[in-house]
Amino acid sequence: xxxxxxxxxxxxxxxxxxxxxxxxxxxxxxxxxxxxxxxxxxxxxxxxxxxxxxxxxxxxxxxxxxxxxxxxxxxxxxxxxxxxxxxxxxxxxxxxxxxxxxxxxxxxxxxxxxxxxxxxxxxxxxxxxxxxxxxxxxxxxxxxxxxxxxxxxxxxxxxxxxxxxxxxxxxxxxxxxxxxxxxxxxxxxxx
Ligand SMILES: [Fe+2]
Ligand SMILES: [Fe+2]
Numbered sequence: 609x610x611x612x613x614x615x616x617x618x619x620x621x622x623x624x625x626x627x628x629x630x631x632x633x634x635x636x637x638x639x640x641x642x643x644x645x646x647x648x649x650x651x652x653x654x655x656x657x658x659x660x661x662x663x664x665x666x667x668x669x670x671x672x673x674x675x676x677x678x679x680x681x682x683x684x685x686x687x688x689x690x691x692x693x694x695x696x697x698x699x700x701x702x703x704x705x706x707x708x709x710x711x712x713x714x715x716x717x718x719x720x721x722x723x724x725x726x727x728x729x730x731x732x733x734x735x736x737x738x739x740x741x742x743x744x745x746x747x748x749x750x751x752x753x754x755x756x757x758x759x760x761x762x763x764x765x766x767x768x769x770x771x772x773x774x775x776x777x778x779x780x781x782x783x784x785x786x787x788x789x790x791x792x793x794x795x796x797x798x799x
Contacts, residue, residue, distance in 0.1 A: 609725065609728075609755065609758070609759075610721065610722060610725045610758060610762070610778070610782070611782075612722075612725060612726065612729060612782065612785070612786065613782050613783060613785070613786035614785075614786035614787075614789045614790050615729075616729060616730055616733060616789075617794065618733075618737070619794060620730070620733065620794055621733055621734060621737045621738065623794060623795065623796045624734065624738075624796050625738065625739065626796065627796035628684070628796070629681065629684055629686045630689070630796045630797075631796040631797065631798075632677055632680050632681050632684070632686070633681065633686070633688060633689030634689070634796070634797040634798055635677050635798050636674055636677040636678055636681065636688055636689075637688075637689065637691050637692075637694070638694065638727075638798045638799070639670050639671070639673040639674035639677055640670075640671065640674045640691075641694070641697070642670045642720075642723075642724075643666075643667045643668075643670035643671040643673075643674060644667070645716075645720065646663045646664075646666040646667040646670060646720075647663070647664065647667040649663050649713070649716060649717075649720075650663035650664050650667065652709075652713075653713060656768065658764070658767065659764055659768070662760060662764065663764075666757055666760065669753065669757075673750060673753070676746070680743070680746070694797075694798075694799055695792065695799075696788050696789065696791075696792050696799035697723070697799065699788045699791070700719060700723070700781075700784060700785065700788050701719075703784055704716070704719055704781070704784075713768070714765060714768070714769045714773060714774070714777065715777065715781075717761050717762070717764050717765035717768075717769075718761070718762070718765050718774060718777045718778050718781055719781055719785075720757075720761045721758050721759075721761035721762040721765065721778075722758075722778075722781055722782060722785045723785070724754045724755075724757040724758035724761060725754070725755075725758040726785065726789070726799070727750075727751075727754035727757075727798065728751050728754040728755045728758060730798060731747045731748075731750045731751035731754055732747075732748070732751040734747035735747040735748030735749075735750075735751050736748075762774075762778075
């Protein structure tokens with residue numbers, strides 16, 4: 609498992625509990641975004657068969673997460689919120705932009721591995737500390753899935769690109785990600 613360089617403080621869980629519907633709406637928005645991002649990567653690289661197959665599966669799984677979170681919202685008498693942009697993700701995507709198609713693939717694979725790792729960290733925190741036992745169990749389950757996605761993105765990066773390119777990027781992006789996370793005010797949001 610990748611080691612993140614900024615740890616989410618425990619107070620974050622209390623914020624989520626206090627504004628659970630807002631958090632679930634943000635979580636739902638994130639699930640549909642990562643589903644679309646995985647599908648986009650797949651269709652932009654049709655020549656890479658393993659990548660296509662695995663990322664189509666990831667995209668479906670993220671969409672299933674989206675549906676599950678929608679169910680959690682409906683159970684609380686709520687629905688989806690407005691899909692406003694995620695500043696953390698926007699900052700990171702801007703920092704890794706490049707016109708080179710292959711380099712762009714490599715960079716997104718490495719970044720997405722780290723973002724999935726962040727999802728794992730935060731879902732695991734909820735799984736451990738939420739007072740609502742059923743919701744906590746749900747987040748433990750989601751955490752397992754994000755851990756798998758983290759490993760998958762990293763495996764794809766290492767399969768298609770030289771380790772000499774992957775490892776320094778991973779190191780650099782872990783710093784970028786920690787910085788982007790630290791820059792976010794602590795909020796009832798996934799990032
Ligand atoms: Fe997910
Ligand atoms: Fe994921």
